[in-house]
Amino acid sequence: MTTDGAGLKAQRRTVSLPSGLMSTKLFVPPSPAGFIPRSRLVSQLDDGVSRKLTLVCAPAGAGKTALLADWSRQHPGAVAWLSLDAGDNDPARFWRHAVAAIDRVRPGVAERFAPLFGPPPPSTFDGLVTAVINELTADPAPVLLLLDDYHLIDSEQVHASVRFLLENSPPGLHVALASRGEPPLSLARLRARGQLAEVGSTQLRFTDDETAALLQAAGGANLTADVVRALTSRTEGWAAGLQLAGLSLRSHPDPAEFVATFTGSHRYVFDYLTAEVLDLQTESLREFLLETSVLDRLSGPLCAAVTGRPDCQATLEAIDAANLFLVPLDEQRGWWRYHHLFAELLRARLMSSQPERARDLHRNAAVWYEERGLVGDAVGHRMAAGDTFKAARLIEQYFDELYLSSEKATVQRWLAALPADVRATRSRLHLTSAALSLIGGQVDEVADLLDLAERTCSSSSVEVFEPSVGRAASRLANIPAGIAVGRSYIAHLVGRADDAIRYGQQARAALDDEWMLDGLAQASMAAATWVSGQVAEAEQALVANIALWQATRQNELVAIESWLLGRVHTAQGRLDAAYKTYQHALTRCIVPGQPPPTTAGVAHVGMADVAYQRGNLGVALGHAIEGVELCRHFAFPEYLARGLVTLAWIRQAEGDPGAATAAIHEAQGYADPAVVDLFNPVPAQAARLLLAQGDLAGAAGWVADRGLGVDDEVTHASELTYLVLARVRLAQGEVDDAVRLLGRLHAAAAAQRRMGNVGEIQALRALALAAVGDDDAGITALADALKLAQPAGYLRVFVDEGRPMGELLGRLIAARRTGQAAAQELPLTYLGQLAKAFDAQAPDRAPHPTAPTTSNVITGLSDREFEVLQLLATGRRNDEIAAELFVTLSTVKKHVTHILEKLGAANRTEATVRARAIGLIS
Numbered sequence: 001m002t003t004d005g006a007g008l009k010a011q012r013r014t015v016s017l018p019s020g021l022m023s024t025k026l027f028v029p030p031s032p033a034g035f036i037p038r039s040r041l042v043s044q045l046d047d048g049v050s051r052k053l054t055l056v057c058a059p060a061g062a063g064k065t066a067l068l069a070d071w072s073r074q075h076p077g078a079v080a081w082l083s084l085d086a087g088d089n090d091p092a093r094f095w096r097h098a099v100a101a102i103d104r105v106r107p108g109v110a111e112r113f114a115p116l117f118g119p120p121p122p123s124t125f126d127g128l129v130t131a132v133i134n135e136l137t138a139d140p141a142p143v144l145l146l147l148d149d150y151h152l153i154d155s156e157q158v159h160a161s162v163r164f165l166l167e168n169s170p171p172g173l174h175v176a177l178a179s180r181g182e183p184p185l186s187l188a189r190l191r192a193r194g195q196l197a198e199v200g201s202t203q204l205r206f207t208d209d210e211t212a213a214l215l216q217a218a219g220g221a222n223l224t225a226d227v228v229r230a231l232t233s234r235t236e237g238w239a240a241g242l243q244l245a246g247l248s249l250r251s252h253p254d255p256a257e258f259v260a261t262f263t264g265s266h267r268y269v270f271d272y273l274t275a276e277v278l279d280l281q282t283e284s285l286r287e288f289l290l291e292t293s294v295l296d297r298l299s300g301p302l303c304a305a306v307t308g309r310p311d312c313q314a315t316l317e318a319i320d321a322a323n324l325f326l327v328p329l330d331e332q333r334g335w336w337r338y339h340h341l342f343a344e345l346l347r348a349r350l351m352s353s354q355p356e357r358a359r360d361l362h363r364n365a366a367v368w369y370e371e372r373g374l375v376g377d378a379v380g381h382r383m384a385a386g387d388t389f390k391a392a393r394l395i396e397q398y399f400d401e402l403y404l405s406s407e408k409a410t411v412q413r414w415l416a417a418l419p420a421d422v423r424a425t426r427s428r429l430h431l432t433s434a435a436l437s438l439i440g441g442q443v444d445e446v447a448d449l450l451d452l453a454e455r456t457c458s459s460s461s462v463e464v465f466e467p468s469v470g471r472a473a474s475r476l477a478n479i480p481a482g483i484a485v486g487r488s489y490i491a492h493l494v495g496r497a498d499d500a501i502r503y504g505q506q507a508r509a510a511l512d513d514e515w516m517l518d519g520l521a522q523a524s525m526a527a528a529t530w531v532s533g534q535v536a537e538a539e540q541a542l543v544a545n546i547a548l549w550q551a552t553r554q555n556e557l558v559a560i561e562s563w564l565l566g567r568v569h570t571a572q573g574r575l576d577a578a579y580k581t582y583q584h585a586l587t588r589c590i591v592p593g594q595p596p597p598t599t600a601g602v603a604h605v606g607m608a609d610v611a612y613q614r615g616n617l618g619v620a621l622g623h624a625i626e627g628v629e630l631c632r633h634f635a636f637p638e639y640l641a642r643g644l645v646t647l648a649w650i651r652q653a654e655g656d657p658g659a660a661t662a663a664i665h666e667a668q669g670y671a672d673p674a675v676v677d678l679f680n681p682v683p684a685q686a687a688r689l690l691l692a693q694g695d696l697a698g699a700a701g702w703v704a705d706r707g708l709g710v711d712d713e714v715t716h717a718s719e720l721t722y723l724v725l726a727r728v729r730l731a732q733g734e735v736d737d738a739v740r741l742l743g744r745l746h747a748a749a750a751a752q753r754r755m756g757n758v759g760e761i762q763a764l765r766a767l768a769l770a771a772v773g774d775d776d777a778g779i780t781a782l783a784d785a786l787k788l789a790q791p792a793g794y795l796r797v798f799v800d801e802g803r804p805m806g807e808l809l810g811r812l813i814a815a816r817r818t819g820q821a822a823a824q825e826l827p828l829t830y831l832g833q834l835a836k837a838f839d840a841q842a843p844d845r846a847p848h849p850t851a852p853t854t855s856n857v858i859t860g861l862s863d864r865e866f867e868v869l870q871l872l873a874t875g876r877r878n879d880e881i882a883a884e885l886f887v888t889l890s891t892v893k894k895h896v897t898h899i900l901e902k903l904g905a906a907n908r909t910e911a912t913v914r915a916r917a918i919g920l921i922s
Helices: 005-014 039-047 064-074 091-103 109-117 126-138 156-167 187-192 208-217 225-235 239-249 255-260 266-279 283-292 300-307 312-321 340-353 355-371 375-385 388-404 408-417 420-424 427-439 443-455 457-461 479-493 497-509 515-531 535-551 555-571 575-589 600-613 617-631 637-653 657-668 682-692 696-705 716-732 735-751 755-771 775-792 803-818 828-840 863-873 878-885 889-903 908-917
Strands: 053-057 078-083 143-148 173-179 196-199 326-328 336-338
Touching: 039 064, 039 196, 053 064, 064 078, 064 143, 064 173, 078 091, 091 109, 091 126, 091 143, 091 156, 091 408, 109 126, 126 156, 126 617, 156 173, 187 196, 208 225, 208 239, 225 239, 225 255, 239 255, 283 300, 283 312, 283 340, 300 312, 300 355, 312 326, 336 340, 340 355, 355 375, 375 388, 375 408, 388 408, 388 420, 388 427, 408 427, 420 427, 427 443, 427 479, 443 457, 443 479, 457 479, 479 497, 479 515, 497 515, 515 535, 515 555, 535 555, 555 575, 555 600, 555 755, 575 600, 600 617, 600 637, 617 637, 637 657, 637 682, 657 682, 682 696, 682 716, 696 716, 716 735, 716 755, 735 755, 755 775, 755 803, 775 803, 803 828, 803 889, 863 878, 863 889, 863 908, 878 889, 889 908
Parallel strands: 053 173, 053 196, 078 143, 143 173
Antiparallel strands: 326 336
């Protein structure tokens, strides 16, 4: 039996649990002394395994854990057990333990799923649960997952993930929960579908026979049937009450008299019997029980450190043998816990009689846990001891480690539990809150927190600070630099490039050897350069910053900065470079044989955008779905919003506007309205999607609500919004306004060599010029846009503008016949790719039954003209075509003339060649 802290770690290694997680939570509790098997209930549980969920729901002390433990020992299949505690309200901690439990019956699962926990922490856990479902589906052997004490879970995020598991559970999985109350898991729906098996208080009540057996095992062999029946009635078959009664009856001279005076509710029964039990113990044992009640888990070494007693291991073993409400937590009986109700009573009595001693005990426990790096337990005991300043220092010391290990919910819970006066005086706590708000998409809150950090900086900076990850890797090591970095990030996110660079320089000037803060400052300054539109400088700065994160193995920061570098490449019109950047980031974070980490989602989102721009909808959809699912678990919601925006446009291009709207609406839930277009494109893209779906009033309303005007000063950071304004003005017929605005946008983008942006603006200028009746200027502008777009393979920038762009493109093709130089320079193969893409965007045009999939949107051919074109391509003469189509010769000649005009061809042969080049005919 292990009796020291090193043994605790060794036990963890046995089940391959990450640091800070308890292997003792994964063991099925052994049967206590005097346990009474309840075959009727086990049979009922067996009958429910064909359903999705078994819920054992009853008040405390009803015997839920003992029943499930007995059932699990008899169950013929694989059993994964998890004893829950309040710490499992952190969803990352909950699922780390759940995966570890499953790993005991599906070895290797914990290692394969480890990347899904981050760093950084996921924002939801649907992807991880999906991986669990897929794992269990792949191996159909039955698995019973038992979650004990589920009533301790009050986190909606945990509940949501369990609901997701139940809604999508594979056939071989059966989940069983023990809870004091009904959990929020859509039980009504499960009941209606016949997918819920239930064991409640009524079924758990002991029968007379079970009570007799229990009391006999407790030493009450001479009890009469009447006494047994009366005690069962008075306790309503409550297991804990019966156990406590059995202990008291051992020394009571008149069992009948005892039962006669045994009245009141469960609470009074509990108070009375527990007092009777405690009073019957020796003073030494009673003191041990009270002092160790401050601990959630007990071992000999821990109890010795807390109480100062030398005989703790032997005492625990004696208590276990006496069945004094001590529950073993491992198979070696090295760790225990008190029955929850018994522990609550002990703690209440300790606090009422010896409050100062209770605080000292908590301090001793905190020191023991601190020495072993078990910060969660240490913080809890510091809080209980009233040592809130020491608790705050622990939170600061371990913030970086917990932040990187994806347990930000734990940090948030600790911060909320600290008294306001403690939080108010500690600069690093304000920085911690600012970091959590920044990654959570709550930029408006960050400035106030940074101001608070600055006001309290002098008192915090004099303390010795030794972060668990080391000063160089800590975000909190240098308070003035951390504040400046935070302000730099706010500034670039809201579009104040000059301020972002100034604060970044201020941060770097305050640094010594803290490479983490230095790298974050450089990252923000690079982003600020991008905000100002200096694409070449931004590219150079981002490449250098990515190299730093690669050297220090900060894969989540590699993914983030690579995403931004890909955006810079896209703005330059270099889709190949963007795709390679995303691909490199993806390759770097993928480990063969393991599920992709959440950071891979950022790369998939970027690759989806590139594929979409090139019109590769199938490839784009695959990357978008993968990216969105992974980004649901990524700490930074802006990348999930980006992925949903791209997914919305893919769905729109596929002809599913309902799915497009649903995706964009979901994206709006993750968007921070304080952030500029470059980092939050959702509002502008949502308005643009309204326009694409024909809702001009909705898009115009969005423009009006923001008070946008064509003569406003426009920056690179707000360009996307003003492109929506230009589109709205075009749709409203206010073309002069659009032309004026687009001219200014074009000049700004061209001056900064943002040629990808120039191409989009030029395409809109072409539509505007054509709308005012200047076809030649419109065709020339469109040709210029196409020449910029063609080398990179841009398609959607044109196709997403709909039929007006298709018609203008048709006029450009016709202009080739007149020898217009700009039109002649464009490859027909590229025009053919555009034609195919426009085909998918023309749901209002029913294709001819014999037509190939390529549309004639850009040529304007009628169905009859298309038939004539097909026959021309076979070499038939006009009279032969007339005979086959049953029309006059003059009608055929008229159709041929129209075909030549629309294709910009001089003769039948040239028309056939051009039609084939653009994919109109095969």
